[in-house]
Amino acid sequence: MENLVEVSRLSKAFNNHKAIADISFTLSSGQVLGLLGHNGAGKSTLINTLLGTLHYDGDVSLLGLAPEKHRSKVMEKVAYISDVNSLPCWMTIKQIINYMKGVHPQFDADKAKSYLSNTELKLRMKIAQLSKGMKVQLHLALVMATDVQVLILDEPTLGLDLIYRETFYRDITLWVQQSHRSVIIASHEVSEIEHLLTDVLVLKSGKVVLQGSLDSIYAQYTSICIPQENREKAEQYSPIYIKEEKEHTLMLFNDVSSEALLELGQVLKTRLSDLFLAKQLGFTA
Incomplete structure (x- = not known):
């Protein structure tokens, strides 16, 4: 099966300090990788290299492309959700759906509305008035409607209550099962995400200390x-x-x-x- 993500001997240093060192892994369709580690372990650095925002040593390929060199092309099929709210608060939900339809070639507005129909979100609502849990639901609906193949989640449920967390992880599980897709989840909530994972990569001080399939x-x-x-x-x-x-x-x-x-x-x-x-x-x- 063709790999969606390939990372080989990846390293990144800042001012002669190695934030990550000699990391290698692959992900194919259906795999959900738990990226685990304490604060400062290197999780964010690894994610940023995958997103093409950092220069690095080693080889990284997402969907056959190097993210640093082909970032715009890669991001057509790769999505990222973090605990930091990045949605434009002045827009309504209807406006951001229309905006996404204009800027993302893979975005399906009807699919986004279908996802939102299972929530309490209404098209007339302003993003500024949404709770954090609602914003995460909206962000996930927009991402799933773009038909991406790789989804990278960085502490996506931080600060959410139990109901929103359970709904979020249920939707992720269904999404990854529907097509040729894989997910990377960086989280401190090890027990909470364990049931979702097929594979795990644990970092300590930038180095891999545990890696492999959960089985x-x-x-x-x-x-x-x-x-x-x-x-x-x-x-x-x-x-x-x-x-x-x-x-x-x-x-x-x-x-x-x-x-x-x-x-x-x-x-x-x-x-x-x-x-x-x-x-x-x-x-x-």
């Missing part, structure tokens, strides 16, 4: 609830992460057979949030 990652790591009486035995298997809970201890193991751990406690499904903390806090062996 392969879940197969590699094992989580187990250890009663206190078995703690010393479990520690002999060199857990990479230890979390103290009320009546037991949660331990995370890398490449240790779950059969070997069964006699020590209850084996659980590994949570991406625990893996993220293990990689960020430096408990990994």
